[in-house]
Amino acid sequence: MSDFVSSGWAWYVAALVVAGLLYCAFVLIGAARHKVIYDAQGNVDKTTGHVWDGDLQELNNPLPRWWLMLFIITLVFAVAYFFFYPGLGIYQGSLKWSATGQLQNEIARAKLEQDKIFGQFAGKSHEELASDPAAMAIGQRLFLNNCAACHGSDAKGSKSFPNLTDGDWLHGGSPEKIVETIAQGRQGQMPPLAAAVGSPEEVRQVAHHVLSLSGSGHNPVLAAQGREKFKAVCAACHGADGKGNQAIGAPNLTDKIWLHGWGEEAIVRAINNGIVNVMPAQSPRLSDDQIKVVASYVWGLSNTTKVADAK
Ligand code: HEC
Ligand code: HEC
Structure with missing residues (x-):
């Protein structure tokens, strides 16, 4: 597009516009001038002298005044418009208006509004915000707009998308950790480990051991x-007791909460294929203030009953 708006084209556009305006003015003046025609007797002849179909005459009346005024107004408007606003190609307009400038103004105004709203939450702790209905209404709206697509509108998640209401955390459930998760995103990564474990039979045995950790249905012989x-x-990441490690996002395997499905088949699949699960960073989309409020909302989902009622 910027190729198109080279200076040559700008002059071309300007010339077209000016020529168009001049032409309109010229036609207008021509039409406004009333040529008086006299007939042979010296009387004013109100016809142009053209006759069709025997008696159909063309009259030679001037344009009605109001009609003429409308044309003049549009012409004056056009000239004024090109004086104030860009449109002449080479000339920016005296107001220096631009679509980008208008957008930036609107964004700045919206930000001011937003700062006013979020200003009232500055200096408040996450715990205070979680019991503030005004903050939680905003937090919920932010959640529905930005998070619900993945975590569900009730924040209960689904397969591969963690439930945020159950008090079970991959990466930590303190307000600070939740802010970190939202702002920077997370990458849960478990490498494929079939080769490290050994034969498919051994993979099965490990899977049954994992099932035994949470008291889920398993074969005790295989588990042993x-x-x-x-x-x-597995203990390097999930801990010798299988309780997980939030520092690397390794889940607790003893709690019957399964992000990727449970049962022998799902666990064998996790061991064979590994798992990559990404939570995208939200900091490019949300301001720090917004992240703080939505983090308080998420924290509140599993930490206060008051918050649930504020909905
Ligand atoms: C594109 C999908 C997607 C969006 C959008 C998304 N998340 Fe996530 N989120 C995930 C996935 C996937 C994980 C799990 C990452 C992992 O396995 O380590 C996750 C993890 C989390 C966690 C960590 C849970 C834990 O147990 O530690 C929190 C908190 C969270 N998301 C909050 C949010 C909030 C708040 C938003 C909106 C501002 C949001 N997410 C938007 C996909 C998403
Ligand atoms: C390098 C670290 C690492 C090792 C080693 C590792 N895991 Fe994992 N594991 C993870 C991470 C991280 C996740 C979470 C992935 C995510 O965010 O969704 C995970 C997830 C799982 C899950 C899914 C849990 C759920 O809630 O659905 C199972 C099952 C599992 N691991 C079993 C094992 C077994 C069995 C072994 C040993 C053979 C093992 N892991 C070794 C890091 C590891």
Whole structure:
């Protein structure tokens, strides 16, 4: 597009516009001039002398005055418009108006409004915000607009998208950790480990050991056989007791909360294929103030009953 608006084209546009205006003015003056025609007897002849179909005459009346005025007004308007606003190609207009400038003004005005709203929350703790209905109404709206697509409008998540209401955290549930998660995003990553575990049978044994950790349905013989492999391969991230490690986002395997499905098949799949699960960083889309309020909302979902009522 910027190629198109080279200076040559700007002059071309300006010349077209000026020529158009001059032409309109010229036609207008011509039409406004009333040529008086006299007939052979010296009387004013109100016809142009053209006759059709025997008696159909063309009259030669001037344009009605109001009609003429309308044309003049539009012409004056056009000239004034090109004086104040860009349109002449080479000339910016005396107001220096531009679509980008208008957008930036609007954004600045909106930001001012937003700062006023979020200003009232400055200096308040997440705990205070979580029991402030005004803050939570905004937090919920932010959540519905920015998070619900993945985490569900009730924040209860679905397969691969964590439930944010259950007090079980991959990366930590303190307000500070939640802010960090939202602003920077998270990447939950478990490498494929089939080779490290060994044969498919050994993978099955480890899977049953994992099921046994939470008291889920399992084969006790296989689970016992898988214990050592679990300690050797999985404990580094999930902990010797399987309770997980929030520093690297490794989930607690003892709580019957399954992000990626449960049962032998799902766990064997996790071991064989590994898992990559990404929460995109929200800091490019949300301001720090917005992140603080939506983090308080999320924190409140599992920490106060008051918040649920504020909906
Ligand atoms: C594109 C989908 C997507 C969007 C949008 C999204 N999330 Fe997430 N979120 C995820 C996924 C996937 C994870 C799990 C990451 C992992 O497995 O480590 C996650 C994890 C989280 C966690 C960490 C949970 C835990 O157990 O530690 C929080 C908190 C969170 N999201 C809050 C939010 C909030 C608040 C928003 C909106 C501002 C949001 N998310 C928007 C996909 C999304
Ligand atoms: C390098 C660290 C690491 C190792 C080693 C590791 N895991 Fe994981 N594991 C993770 C992470 C991180 C996640 C969470 C992925 C996510 O964010 O969704 C995970 C998720 C899982 C899940 C899914 C849990 C759920 O809630 O659905 C299972 C099951 C699992 N691991 C089992 C194992 C087993 C069995 C082993 C050993 C063979 C193992 N992991 C070894 C890091 C590891």
